Amino acid sequence: MKNRISFPLAVALLSAAAAVLVTALLVNIFTRQQESQTPFFNVVKLDDETEDPAVWGKNFPLQYDGYLRTVDQVRTRYGGSEAVPRTPTQSDPRSIVAQSRLEEDPRLKTLWAGYAFSVDFREERGHAFMLDDQTLTERQTVVQQPGTCMHCHASVYLPYKRLGGGDLIKGFEVMNQMKYQEARTKVTHPVACIDCHDPATMQLRVTRPGFLEGIVKVKAAQGIKNYDVNRDATQQEMRAFVCGQCHVEYYFKGPEKRLTYPWDKGLKADEILAYYEETGFKDWTHAESGAPVLKAQHPEFEMWNQGIHAKSGVTCADCHMPYQRVGAMKISDHHIQSPLLNINRACQTCHRWSEEDLRARVETIQDRTFSVRNVAMDALMALIADIKAAKAAGATDAALEASRRHQRRGQFLLDFIEAENSMGFHADQEAVRVLALSLDETRRGQATLPGSKATAGAGGR
Secondary structure: OOOOOOHHHHHHHHHHHHHHHHHHHHHHHHHHHHHHOOOOOOOOOOOOOOOOHHHHHHHOHHHHHHHHHHHOOOOOOOOOOOOEEOOOOOOOOOOEEOOEHHHHOOHHHHHOOOOHHHOOOEOOOOHHHOOHHHHOOOHHHHOOOEHHHHHHHOOOHHHHHHHOOOOHHHHHHHHHOOEHHHHHOOOOOOOOHHHHEOOOOOOEOOOOHHHHHHHHHHHHHOOOOOOOHHHHOOHHHHHHHHHHOOOOOOEEEOOOOEEEOOOOOOOOHHHHHHHHHHHOOOOEEOOOOOOEEOOOOOOHHHHHOOOHHHHOOOOHHHHHOOEEEEOOEEEEOOOOOOHHHOHHHHOOOOOOOOHHHHHHHHHHHHHHHHHHHHHHHHHHHHHHHHHHHHHHOOOOHHHHHHHHHHHHHHHHHHHHHHHOOOOOHHHHHHHHHHHHHHHHHHHHHHHOOOOOOOOHHHHOO
8 A cells, every 4th residue: 555646646746747748738839830920941131133043942941842843753644754764965965854745646747847846845844844955955956946935944034134234024025036045045044933932022923024914915805904913913813823924825926036925815725816817927837738837835824714723713823832731831832743643732622532533533534635636636637638639739829728727727726725734624625615616627628628529618717
């Protein structure tokens, strides 16, 4: 009985233990509260001259760590890239590249015959590669590209301001008119922190002149005059606009090669095509058919705008840069990647289904889009072959004009979906609608060929 602890002593010991646990909990809560109130480390001073993302990373190490991880090469069914070994050459010292889309689908060579993309076109890689992959592509050996290309492939905010004597737009205009190789010497980094964030406040901002000018057209059509995106956009809108700075359709306007977003008539593929038709712009003359054709770029922003996520207020960053908890801090994941590689945080925040079910739903949409894309691609290949054969048989340019016009239209509409990097997921019904329009143009093109037995009314448009 001597070793038995008395009841009062046991109560005292339990009370002391409870007090220690409560104190530890309160200390932990206080620590987390303090941590959440200090979402960055004030190690270095950042200003509008701080271009190197590694310097920003001293204050924002968690975001910078995600940014560095965009070197990852992981492929989904319809996107991403695999690391493909390559023997370095004098013009291209890389030993690892992405897989060739031209080898995956040789029809693309015919689609872009006579254009640099028929020589070299590979799967897109992460942001870490966006500058080098453009600098070292074989396309640079067959055509003299302008400095305009830097707009979406490099950190250009500071180079533009330096070239313009502090004026962003003037510097943009100067670089546009440079040859690519000269412009390349003016830039150092791929897209960097300074391109999307104000260094004084860390607020999101748009720095690309193409978008600054293009979004004014879109808002004007909505009845909003004198729109200034950095003044008037909401925080949630900016989570789409900073991505829309570059993930868009564009063209080089006039001899100045001014990068322009063709949004005067709207953001839909056929509205953009109507603008090109009105201006008479062409990217090149098709080497096999002789048609004045267009090359779509990467219209993710335009397609997203037609989809259910945009209508629901869900932005690019919500899915490709979802929020994550690190300790007590809530930050955007700067490891920008396909949501299919991050379903838990990218999708399941809103969609309460299993990862397997969500992935299957996405891939079903993509499979169906890809199937229709292939039908449209085969139809266009047949039209190009028919025009080529008619030309070889002696058909005049006048006789082929209507068919070439339909090829131009059908090809752009098909390429709009081909170039858009979600394989229909951003706006599945819109993607199929655009592909249907492409098929209709191709059919009309064949109906207007010399000797066609189709009714004359088929080529009326």
